[in-house]
Amino acid sequence: MPNPVDRTLRMTNNSSFEFFRAITRCPAASIVDGLRAKDTGAPDLKQMLADHAHYVTTLKRTGAEVIELPPLEEYPDGVFVEDTALCLPQGAVLMRPSAASRLGEVDEMAPTLHQVYDDVRRIEGPGHIEGGDILVTGREILVGRSARTDAEGVSELDAIVSEWGHSLREVFTPSGVLHFKTDCSLLDGETILATKRLETSGCFEGYRVLNTADGEEAAANAIRFNQLVLMPAGFPRTADMLDRNGFAVVEINNTECAKLDGGMSCLSLRF
Numbered sequence: 001m002p003n004p005v006d007r008t009l010r011m012t013n014n015s016s017f018e019f020f021r022a023i024t025r026c027p028a029a030s031i032v033d034g035l036r037a038k039d040t041g042a043p044d045l046k047q048m049l050a051d052h053a054h055y056v057t058t059l060k061r062t063g064a065e066v067i068e069l070p071p072l073e074e075y076p077d078g079v080f081v082e083d084t085a086l087c088l089p090q091g092a093v094l095m096r097p098s099a100a101s102r103l104g105e106v107d108e109m110a111p112t113l114h115q116v117y118d119d120v121r122r123i124e125g126p127g128h129i130e131g132g133d134i135l136v137t138g139r140e141i142l143v144g145r146s147a148r149t150d151a152e153g154v155s156e157l158d159a160i161v162s163e164w165g166h167s168l169r170e171v172f173t174p175s176g177v178l179h180f181k182t183d184c185s186l187l188d189g190e191t192i193l194a195t196k197r198l199e200t201s202g203c204f205e206g207y208r209v210l211n212t213a214d215g216e217e218a219a220a221n222a223i224r225f226n227q228l229v230l231m232p233a234g235f236p237r238t239a240d241m242l243d244r245n246g247f248a249v250v251e252i253n254n255t256e257c258a259k260l261d262g263g264m265s266c267l268s269l270r271f
């Protein structure tokens with residue numbers, strides 16, 4: 001049963017899922033060296049490029065502008081741009097990834113954010129935080145502590161976003177799950193798609209929660225982007241459930257990104 005809806009959320013605007021722009025980065029041939037929790041084989045670059053093209057075209061279909069950045073051979077995980085920054089209406093915050101091989105991706109993203117934002121801040125450390133652990137909803141910013149995001153990183157981000165008038169709430173990513181958003185996505189200002197294992201942690205109290213179907217937990221990393229919900233292909237019961245709930249779902253093959261623990265949200269910055 002979905003949770004009761006908090007009606008106060010209806011008073012918020014839709015900046016959490018209405019976007020004018022996105023930033024993506026083309027996968028590089030070095031993607032075969034990308035980080036992964038478990039080795040299930042090397043991702044196939046040709047397939048990944050085709051999937052990426054479908055993803056970018058789908059973002060553009062909504063009327064948004066997509067800034068497409070070139071591949072970075074020196075950063076195998078560079079395609080997962082979400083982890084490098086948080087983009088809010090007031091400004092952007094450059095992250096500080098825990099994964100040492102990914103730290104340099106932030107400097108590669110910085111010039112693009114400076115072109116589109118007047119106010120660009122940076123997490124200076126010593127803490128760490130990755131964009132995949134941050135869910136911006138209609139009323140707050142949820143940040144999941146994880147193996148990649150620590151208390152110091154969360155607190156440094158809190159200081160910045162509070163200045164911009166946002167309320168940040170620290171929550172916890174289930175152990176063994178890479179990022180908070182590996183297990184959840186925002187569907188609209190008050191509705192969250194989440195795995196049962198994440199929902200039972202209680203972090204979504206007051207929201208309406210739709211659960212991924214049993215055995216389809218990997219469908220949780222979707223994105224609501226304007227009128228569409230982009231979700232990984234291959235999870236028919238979850239896709240049907242979203243369809244029945246009135247969401248316009250586009251399924252995108254994610255087999256290659258999944259080998260590197262990546263999904264729909266990781267592939268773009270949206271603002």
Ligand code: CIR
Nearest residue numbers: 035080132179260261262266
């Ligand atoms: C990593 O382990 O950092 C990459 N292979 C996957 C990053 C996925 N990003 C995300 O969930 N936001």
